[in-house]
Amino acid sequence: MTQQEPPFQEQPLVEHLLELRNRVLKAFAVILVLFAGLYAFSNDIYLWLSAPLNALLPEGGQMIATGVAAPFLVPFKLSLVAAFFIAMPFVLHQAWAFIAPGLYQHEKRFAVPLLFSSIVLFYSGIAFAYYVVLPLVFGFLTAIGPEGVGIMPDIHNILNFVLKIFFAFGLAFEIPIATFLLVMTGITDVKSLSEKRPYIIVGCFVVGMLVTPPDVISQTVLAVPMWFLFEVGLFLSRMIKKTPSDDTEPN
Numbered sequence: 644m645t646q647q648e649p650p651f652q653e654q655p656l657v658e659h660l661l662e663l664r665n666r667v668l669k670a671f672a673v674i675l676v677l678f679a680g681l682y683a684f685s686n687d688i689y690l691w692l693s694a695p696l697n698a699l700l701p702e703g704g705q706m707i708a709t710g711v712a713a714p715f716l717v718p719f720k721l722s723l724v725a726a727f728f729i730a731m732p733f734v735l736h737q738a739w740a741f742i743a744p745g746l747y748q749h750e751k752r753f754a755v756p757l758l759f760s761s762i763v764l765f766y767s768g769i770a771f772a773y774y775v776v777l778p779l780v781f782g783f784l785t786a787i788g789p790e791g792v793g794i795m796p797d798i799h800n801i802l803n804f805v806l807k808i809f810f811a812f813g814l815a816f817e818i819p820i821a822t823f824l825l826v827m828t829g830i831t832d833v834k835s836l837s838e839k840r841p842y843i844i845v846g847c848f849v850v851g852m853l854v855t856p857p858d859v860i861s862q863t864v865l866a867v868p869m870w871f872l873f874e875v876g877l878f879l880s881r882m883i884k885k886t887p888s889d890d891t892e893p894n
Contacts, residue, residue, distance in 0.1 A: 666737040673733050677726035685718030688725060693801055695777040699785045704794040706801065713799050721802055728769070728809075732762050753827060761820050768816030771868070772808045780808070780861045808861070811854045815869045822876025833880050844870050 681688065690697075693706065708714050727734075739758050743751065785794055825831050836843070851866035 663741060666741045670734045670737045674726045674730045677729050678723050681725050682722040685722040689718055689721055692805055696781045696801060699781050700794055706798050707795045709797050710799060717798050717802050724806060731765060735762060757820055761817055764816040765813045768812035769809050772812035776808060776812065776861065776864050779864060783860045811865060815865060816872060818869055818872040819876035819879060822873060823880050826880035833877060836877055843873055
């Protein structure tokens with residue numbers, strides 16, 4: 644006989660909202676503290692961020708600021724986003740602490756490894772974008788310019804471009820987690836996903852076309868890893884074995 648998991652004690656809505664508020668405030672406070680520490684190095688962080696482009700600029704090319712407030716706002720924005728990226732493990736931990744009391748024991752066994760994996764994959768996506776994607780994209784974009792046209796990219800446009808790439812690849816690297824969760828929760832199964840592989844491959848290239856700049860290189864270097872990561876998630880999903888406790892709901 645399978646032992647049923649004890650039901651969790653339901654809390655009033657007001658207590659849930661207060662708990663959510665406290666978790667959000669803690670995450671916000673950590674981001675602000677990190678932002679205060681990073682802002683002093685904001686110019687250095689921007690130089691590091693734009694290094695792949697600076698290395699490819701032709702002789703005489705340089706970055707410029709077309710907006711009056713851009714020299715202040717761009718480092719400010721970059722420091723805030725960097726603080727959020729660094730605080731991501733703490734933010735996800737607060738989210739986990741909020742939802743954990745409502746999970747069953749067998750769900751918690753999966754949740755902790757998935758939480759850790761999602762953090763690692765998110766940072767891996769950003770690292771892949773910085774060290775692999777940006778040099779390829781910047782190399783392509785600086786090479787196809789018409790002869791006689793000076794390349795002087797705006798610092799605000801560079802920041803928006805790089806952050807868009809970072810978010811795209813950070814989220815794309817979460818595909819194995821999303822695939823695993825879809826199978827684990829019973830929304831779909833491995834066989835169904837395998838049969839839909841051709842459509843998923845096409846979908847990867849469509850997403851690459853929509854979220855990256857209009858050039859073939861950046862679209863391909865996003866679509867191909869997305870496809871590979873889907874296959875990884877599919878492989879991991881085959882290891883899921885349904886246990887009797889999964890069908891047991893508390894009274």
